[in-house]
Amino acid sequence: MSDPGELLSATALTAFRLNGQFMEVAEGLARPAGLTATWWQVLGAVLKEPLPVAGIARVMGMTRQGVQRIADLLVEKGLAEYLPNPAHRRAKLLRPTPDGMIAVRRINPGHRELAERLAAELGEAEWTAALQALGRLSAALDAIEKV
Template identity: 55%
Template sequence: MSSAEQELLANAAITSFRLNGQFLAIAEQLAAPSGLTAARWQVLGAVLSSPATVSEIARTMGITRQSVQRIADLLVDQALAEYHPNPAHQRAKLLYATDAGRDAVAKIGPGHAAYARLLAEKLGAERLRDAVELMDVLSQTLDGLGLPNQAPGRNR
């Protein structure tokens, strides 16, 4: 029989998996008119304000470097992003959004704003803010705990 804590952890995971699927479906629909996919929008969005290496993007998003590399290469092939030399690291190039990439993301803006407004109206802006804050605290706590076989206090 599982403990109450195990059940809470399982329910948190199941809920986050469901939310992830829902957010991905929403992002796919929002991105479609711009010609982007959710994944391309995510990677391009990571470098809109400042360039970053593929590894930095992957760490920020919590996904594999290889996944980001594949998407970044596609964005470069489509002239939505480009690689530039990185003064801090010879081999890890910086990914920059091009003007075409910025334009593609800008096309998502109106639909994104409308959906965000709809969600805030339905849930309430304060409850939405609280939910986001709590998800962030949960994520930071999980980062601090590490993976189960790397948890603090365990023999390594």
């Protein structure tokens, strides 16, 4: 397949399928912890440091409005909280609460098991190459969107 149009279509369809597969797996991992895949995704973005909604959207490839809706829901459920943002008065920072951290930690054993199964199926070298290829593809899309 050497036609760029065909390559783009096949790549996009594969990425859409992969996204669907990851979301289905994520739903299964998150459900026993009382989360959804998207709640987990937003909480996961702020595990290391609080971020504003726009920052979470950028990191996760989601819309700012979608992240705002989920962030508000997480705060309402007591899984996250808003903090003042010294860099921007109106754009508060989101961080997980202790209950949010506990919920995310409950996912870890299933996440570890899935990772080990994928590693056994792919092997480290093939998995690393796939990850690097996805990273290059994402960077290329970023680069051409700016033009």
